[in-house]
Amino acid sequence: MNAIKDYVETHKERFLEELFDLIRIPSVSSKPEARRDMVRAADYIRESLLRAGADHAEVKETTGFPVVYGYKMIDQSLPTVLVYGHYDVQPAEPLDLWDSPPFEPVVRDGKIYARGADDDKGQLFMHLKAFEMMNATGTLPCNVKFMIEGEEEIGSPSLKQFCKENKQLLKADIILISDTTMIAQDIPSITVGLRGLSYLEVELTGPNRDLHSGLYGGAVGNPANLLAKMVASLTDENNRITIPGFYDDVLEVSDKERAEMAKAPFSLEEYKKALNIDEVVGESGYTTSERTGIRPSLDVNGIWSGYTGEGAKTILPSKAYAKISMRLVPNQDSGKIDQLFIRHLEQIAPAGTKIKIRSLHGGQGYVTPIEFPAYRAASRAIKESFGKAPIPVRSGGSIPIVSDFEEVLGIKSILMGFGLDSDAIHSPNENYPLFNFYKGIETIPLFYSYFVEEMS
Amino acid sequence: MNAIKDYVETHKERFLEELFDLIRIPSVSSKPEARRDMVRAADYIRESLLRAGADHAEVKETTGFPVVYGYKMIDQSLPTVLVYGHYDVQPAEPLDLWDSPPFEPVVRDGKIYARGADDDKGQLFMHLKAFEMMNATGTLPCNVKFMIEGEEEIGSPSLKQFCKENKQLLKADIILISDTTMIAQDIPSITVGLRGLSYLEVELTGPNRDLHSGLYGGAVGNPANLLAKMVASLTDENNRITIPGFYDDVLEVSDKERAEMAKAPFSLEEYKKALNIDEVVGESGYTTSERTGIRPSLDVNGIWSGYTGEGAKTILPSKAYAKISMRLVPNQDSGKIDQLFIRHLEQIAPAGTKIKIRSLHGGQGYVTPIEFPAYRAASRAIKESFGKAPIPVRSGGSIPIVSDFEEVLGIKSILMGFGLDSDAIHSPNENYPLFNFYKGIETIPLFYSYFVEEMS
Numbered sequence: 001m002n003a004i005k006d007y008v009e010t011h012k013e014r015f016l017e018e019l020f021d022l023i024r025i026p027s028v029s030s031k032p033e034a035r036r037d038m039v040r041a042a043d044y045i046r047e048s049l050l051r052a053g054a055d056h057a058e059v060k061e062t063t064g065f066p067v068v069y070g071y072k073m074i075d076q077s078l079p080t081v082l083v084y085g086h087y088d089v090q091p092a093e094p095l096d097l098w099d100s101p102p103f104e105p106v107v108r109d110g111k112i113y114a115r116g117a118d119d120d121k122g123q124l125f126m127h128l129k130a131f132e133m134m135n136a137t138g139t140l141p142c143n144v145k146f147m148i149e150g151e152e153e154i155g156s157p158s159l160k161q162f163c164k165e166n167k168q169l170l171k172a173d174i175i176l177i178s179d180t181t182m183i184a185q186d187i188p189s190i191t192v193g194l195r196g197l198s199y200l201e202v203e204l205t206g207p208n209r210d211l212h213s214g215l216y217g218g219a220v221g222n223p224a225n226l227l228a229k230m231v232a233s234l235t236d237e238n239n240r241i242t243i244p245g246f247y248d249d250v251l252e253v254s255d256k257e258r259a260e261m262a263k264a265p266f267s268l269e270e271y272k273k274a275l276n277i278d279e280v281v282g283e284s285g286y287t288t289s290e291r292t293g294i295r296p297s298l299d300v301n302g303i304w305s306g307y308t309g310e311g312a313k314t315i316l317p318s319k320a321y322a323k324i325s326m327r328l329v330p331n332q333d334s335g336k337i338d339q340l341f342i343r344h345l346e347q348i349a350p351a352g353t354k355i356k357i358r359s360l361h362g363g364q365g366y367v368t369p370i371e372f373p374a375y376r377a378a379s380r381a382i383k384e385s386f387g388k389a390p391i392p393v394r395s396g397g398s399i400p401i402v403s404d405f406e407e408v409l410g411i412k413s414i415l416m417g418f419g420l421d422s423d424a425i426h427s428p429n430e431n432y433p434l435f436n437f438y439k440g441i442e443t444i445p446l447f448y449s450y451f452v453e454e455m456s
Numbered sequence: 457m458n459a460i461k462d463y464v465e466t467h468k469e470r471f472l473e474e475l476f477d478l479i480r481i482p483s484v485s486s487k488p489e490a491r492r493d494m495v496r497a498a499d500y501i502r503e504s505l506l507r508a509g510a511d512h513a514e515v516k517e518t519t520g521f522p523v524v525y526g527y528k529m530i531d532q533s534l535p536t537v538l539v540y541g542h543y544d545v546q547p548a549e550p551l552d553l554w555d556s557p558p559f560e561p562v563v564r565d566g567k568i569y570a571r572g573a574d575d576d577k578g579q580l581f582m583h584l585k586a587f588e589m590m591n592a593t594g595t596l597p598c599n600v601k602f603m604i605e606g607e608e609e610i611g612s613p614s615l616k617q618f619c620k621e622n623k624q625l626l627k628a629d630i631i632l633i634s635d636t637t638m639i640a641q642d643i644p645s646i647t648v649g650l651r652g653l654s655y656l657e658v659e660l661t662g663p664n665r666d667l668h669s670g671l672y673g674g675a676v677g678n679p680a681n682l683l684a685k686m687v688a689s690l691t692d693e694n695n696r697i698t699i700p701g702f703y704d705d706v707l708e709v710s711d712k713e714r715a716e717m718a719k720a721p722f723s724l725e726e727y728k729k730a731l732n733i734d735e736v737v738g739e740s741g742y743t744t745s746e747r748t749g750i751r752p753s754l755d756v757n758g759i760w761s762g763y764t765g766e767g768a769k770t771i772l773p774s775k776a777y778a779k780i781s782m783r784l785v786p787n788q789d790s791g792k793i794d795q796l797f798i799r800h801l802e803q804i805a806p807a808g809t810k811i812k813i814r815s816l817h818g819g820q821g822y823v824t825p826i827e828f829p830a831y832r833a834a835s836r837a838i839k840e841s842f843g844k845a846p847i848p849v850r851s852g853g854s855i856p857i858v859s860d861f862e863e864v865l866g867i868k869s870i871l872m873g874f875g876l877d878s879d880a881i882h883s884p885n886e887n888y889p890l891f892n893f894y895k896g897i898e899t900i901p902l903f904y905s906y907f908v909e910e911m912s
Contacts, residue, residue, distance in 0.1 A: 195670060199768040208732035214651060214853030217783050218695075218753025219744045221737030224778075225687060225756050232688035235681065239674075276664035279807035281677030288675045297674025299772050300681050302762035307779060312655040312817035314781060316755050322680075323763060325770060327673050351735035361768035397670035 004442055007133045012438060016112075018048065019125045019437075020105045022087070023114045029065060029088035029154045038065045038150050041087045045148050046070065048128050053135030054146070060166075062158035065150030069169065072135070073143045079455045080143040081448060082172035082411065083131075084401075085124030085179065086152035089116040090426045097428035111431040118432040119425035123178040123418060124148060126437060130444035139445060141452045145172055152179075155361075156401045163408040173455065174374045175405055176447070178440065180395065180417030183264060185435055188386040190378055191415040193293060193394030194402060196328035196365035198337040199301070202227070202345060203356040204320045210306070211316040221352030223320040224305035230348055231322060234298055238284040241298050241326070243344045249332045253294045257370070257392075261289060264391045292396030297327045323360070327396060334362035363400025366413070373454035374414040381446035382416070385439055416447065460898055463589045468894060472568075474504065475581045475893075476561045478543070479570045485521060485544035485610045494521045494606050497543045501604050502526065504584050509591030510602070516622075518614035521606030525625065528591070529599045535911045536599040537904060538628035538867065539587075540857075541580030541635065542608035545572040546882045553884035567887040574888040575881035579634040579874060580604060582893060586900035595901060597908045601628055608635075611817070612857045619864040629911060630830045631861055632903070634896065636851065636873030641891060643721060644842045646834055647871040649749060649850030650858060652784035652821035654793040655757070658683070658801060659812040660776045666762070667772040677808030679776040680761035686804055687778060690754055694740040697754050697782070699800045705788045709750045713826070713848075717745060720847045748852030753783045779816070783852060790818035819856025822869070829910035830870040837902035838872070841895055872903060 008015075027041035028034045042059045049057035049070040057070030065088065073080075092102035092115045100106050105114035112122065127146075134140035147170060149159050163170060180191040206223035207216070236242050253261075266289055272280065282291035291297070305320030307313035326337055342357045349355040368375055370392050383389040402413045418440040424430045464471075483497035484490045498515045505513035505526040513526030521544065529536075548558035548571045556562050561570035568578060583602075590596035603626060605615050619626060636647040662679035663672070692698050709717075722745055728736065738747035747753070761776030763769035784793060794815045805811040824831050826848050839845040858869045874896040880886045 197670070197770070199770070206733065211731070212853065213753075213755045213757055213781055214653070214783055215748060215851065217748065217755045217781075217852060218751055219736055219738045219747040219852075220731060220733065221735070222755050224759050225691065225754075226737075228684040228687035228756065228759070231681065231684035275667070275676060277662065277676065277808045279677070280675055281682075281806065281808045282675045291675040292671060292673065295674055297669075298681075299669045299673045299678050300684065300762065301669055301769060301771055302764045302773070303680050303684070303776070304760045304764040306756065306758035308758045308760040308777070312779065312781070313757060314653070314655070315757055317758070320759070321764070323768065325669055325673075325768070327670055350737065352733045352737045395671065396673060396675075397668065 003137050003139070004133060004445055007137060008438055008441055015129050015441070019122065022121050022125065023105045023116050024103055026103045027088050027150065028091050029151050030091055038088065042066045042068050042150060045087055049146060052128055052132035057146070060162070062162050064158035067150070067159070067162055068148040069146065069166070071143070071145040072140065074140060075143065078142045079174070079452055080145060080172040081451065082145045082147060082170060082175045083127045084175050084177045084413070085127060085148045086120045086150065087124065087148055088150045088153050089119070089121065090153050094428065099429055107434065110435065111433045112437070113429060113431045115430055117430050118419045118423040119430065120152065120179045122432040122437055123440065126178060126418065126440035127444060129441050133441070134445050134448065141449050145170065152401070159401055160404045160408060163405065167409060170409055172411055174451065175411050175413040177402070177413055177415050178417050179399070180415045181419040181421055181423070182417060183391065183393070184420065185433070186388065187265060188382045188388055188390040189264065189393045190375065190382070190390045191395050191417060192368040192370060192375065192392040193330060194366045194399050195296070195396055196330070196332060196334050196403070197325060197361060197363045197398045197400070198328060198334050198341060198359070199323070199325040199361040200338065200341055200357055200359050202322045202324060204230070204349065205318060205354045206352060207316070207318055210318050213314040213316040216316050220316060221350060222316050223353055224317050226350050226353055227303070227305065227320040227322060229350070230345065231300060231303070231324070233348065239282055241296065243340050245340050246296070246337065250296060250329055251331050258290065260392060261293060261394065262287070264289065264393055293394030294329060296329050296332060299325055301325050327398070328365050330365035330367040332365060334364055338362060363398050364403035366399070366402045366406070368412065368414060372412065374412065374451060377447050377450035377454045378414050378416045380450045381443050384446050385443040416443070459593050459595070460589060460901055463593060464894055464897055471585050471897070475578065478577050478581065479561045479572050480559055482559045483544050483606065484547050485607050486547055494544065498522045498524050498606060501543055505602060508584055508588035513602070516618070518618050520614035523606070523615070523618055524604040525602065525622070527599070527601040528596065530596060531599065534598045535908055536601060536628040537907065538601045538603060538626060538631045539583045540631050540633045540869070541583060541604045542576045542606065543580065543604055544606045544609050545575065545577065546609050550884065555885055563890065566891065567889045568893070569885060569887045571886055573886050574875045574879040575886065576608065576635050578888040578893055579896065582634060582874065582896035583900060585897050589897070590901050590904065597905050601626065608857070615857055616860045616864060619861065623865060626865055628867055630907065631867050631869040633858070633869055633871050634873050635855070636871045637875040637877055637879070638873060639720060639847065639849070640876065641889070642844065644838045644844055644846040645720065645849045646831065646838070646846045647851050647873060648824040648826060648831065648848040649786060650822045650855050651752070651852055652786070652788060652790050652859070653781060653817060653819045653854045653856065654784060654790050654797060654815070655779070655781040655817040656794065656797055656813055656815050658778045658780060660686070660805065661774060661810045662808060663772070663774055666774050669770040669772040672772050676772060677806060678772050679809055680773050682806050682809055683759070683761065683776040683778060685806070686801065687756060687759070687780070689804065695738055697752065699796050701796050702752070702793065705792070706752060706785055707787045714746065716848060717749060717850065718743070720745065720849060749850030750785060752785050752788060755781055757781050783854065784821050786821035786823040788821060790820055794818060819854050820859035820863070822855070822858045822862070824868065824870055828868065830868065830907060833903050833906035833910045834870050834872045836906045837899050840902055841899040872899070
């Protein structure tokens, strides 16, 4: 531990300067004109890997932006850790809301301010520096591989195929990812669950054209009124989803795990105050954290029909639309839920209407069992470096690629994230505390050691 | 009758040319740049009135576009008919859907094609020519006044005030309006009822910003889901409106009048086919014609919330909006219904939300009793000129100015319209059959004679 701390202390300025060089490359994957910058960022990662001591590193082409692949194999009989991260970032717009230019990183009040400072250049770079450190100090206890992609912020469209084509190269015992948050610097946590997603669009058609609401109102089914009735019927008075079969595959979480999760600090008053709402609304019998962590949900993400401009236009619209998404818990299958949703909505579509439904997006949920060697290793590492055992947390969000890794490669992931909610990822003034950056670099080698121990 | 027919026969070409001159002025009241054309159209009406034999005619300024006022008083002891019409027209756009230019009137297949051919220049001009004819043949049986406005197509914003300021000038026994339709050339009808209107906009606010639907979905009230529930609850399984007190002032229509209305030809199969719907949807216990004619209704005219673009954006929206209008039957008060609606929606707004509601538009319903002298006169006139007694029809639409006339001036209106549903008013290729134009000119003097008879 002291050797690690010494190495960090000696090289901390250089670590930061190297990260800043990576951040200065505006590798915004949603902008097609950024291709040159994407390749520059990928090359920078490749060179960093080689300088840090990788046996091999290369920029591998995909159908989209390239993936950086590299490794150091020290002994085939030892476990292998596959580090995943991404070098692409979100767009920086709106630029006028930034206090300093997004691609000119600066340190203010102990935090790095820049696009990508946390997500994911900052978190990814901790792994490169931890790797360098273990190589430099001769303490690397296992084999390591790296897969750093450039399309995470646009939904990783090429990565699943990349995994399919490179199964042998990617063989590993665990995938280690730092792309999530912990509760606070003094309340470390590990994300052990992610929700899946079914996202569909409904189009309900009534009459074949917009009608005069005076001449026809009361006699012709209005698709806006009728879609409202359909949407309203999808949840009951206990805020449970009414689609037949929807809960069939939901696994109840054990009282023990619920008790463990309940240890995470949470103030309902502060939550409501931050959102300026007088009440929370959710499924009866569950706490707010459980409603997003271990229970599925159904939300209208968008709804539109008829006249939405200024003033009063008296039409009875021909069509009404809704985008509806369901967050799923692990063991619920996104494809099956799509089918249940479609079948149910087709059944309840009222007389006088026609319905069309299409799936827009989906992904499976994911859970890391807390009895798992990688979880125990991460927990021990964090306890040692932060001085406190981390709390296992189920996040309401989705990282579809994690379940893809399990499906395609047959490898579980551990989400050892060092970000904070206050890092403003995807927003102006994204930042990452230096404390978290350096603490992460210290924690990662500990994970490697404990993982080898847990696996042996 | 023969004298009238002869006069029409002799002058029919000139009548048409004069109407065409009026139509050529693009008096589109919704375009502020049309002010010069509005004044030209008003002047043209004023001159036509004087040439037709008016004692006096003038263009009177209002806070908006001017009103043309004129009269011929032959004997204070005789009844006075006040003719209302409007010289403004709807915009002609989309221009590329017209088969001939909208402001260059042409006759094709026995119909005048142009913007305003029916609504209301064509129908209004019948009154000017009937007036000319009665003066020329010495057959005018009563006093006549004219009030021709230029803002009907934008909701008559200045006319109520104009009426208040000119009560004495506008004194009359009946207001005669040709701005509605009849069922068919061989099935004449008279509109005896119009529905009133309450049109409001609802804004439901949940959290103070759009949230990530993964991180918050299931725990925070989603205003799009909740507004759908609120809208859905406004009508019950019999399609009756659930707002407490809503039906209190609705007068049941007598079985006799329902039987009379049921004589109007109506094919439910053709109605459904024309709208491409497999079922009609409306209040239990009433026919389709009754649902729009004598019963109130509630329609969502527009609804919007969240993400409505392409693809999948996983937000839990902060706000949801709906424009909701209710068509009211005579005796329901638009202001009272606004209040009932607002109070009810405020009461059912769920915990976790804030609601704002504002009234956008309103107007009272109107009914012409079929026992009324003006109705009997119109019925006799149409029976004589069309060879068939007209059917009294209640229209689902609203002409708010008609109830304003009753409120401000204390004068009832008779809606002796000669348009057809196929005239495509407000649409490309608006048209008006020459048959209806000339038949109207013949019918109007008959109305005057019978009205004097009925009033004496």
